Amino acid sequence: DIVIFNPDTEHTFGVEAEHMNVDYSSYEGVKVKGKVETVLSRGKVVIQNGEHQGKAGDGQFLKRGECVKV
Numbered sequence: 472d473i474v475i476f477n478p479d480t481e482h483t484f485g486v487e488a489e490h491m492n493v494d495y496s497s498y499e500g501v502k503v504k505g506k507v508e509t510v511l512s513r514g515k516v517v518i519q520n521g522e523h524q525g526k527a528g529d530g531q532f533l534k535r536g537e538c539v540k541v
Contacts, residue, residue: 475509482506 482505484498510518517525 472513473511474507475511476505477508478505480504480506480508 482503484496484501484503486494486496486499507518508520509516512525512529515525515529517523517529
């Protein structure tokens with residue numbers, strides 16, 4: 472994957488602009504500098520100008536091993 476990040480853009484977190492399945496965020500209203508503009512996965516644009524361009528089934532689940540043995 473490739474992420475195109477603009478470090479000069481100012482961005483305010485809000486649930487309307489984020490791609491989450493919830494109506495709240497602990498970051499609501501937090502202003503930050505820098506924003507992801509474009510995301511490419513396997514050569515295809517999947518995020519452009521804050522909008523998801525991909526389609527269901529484009530992703531692949533990668534199972535991770537344990538990070539800490541208990």
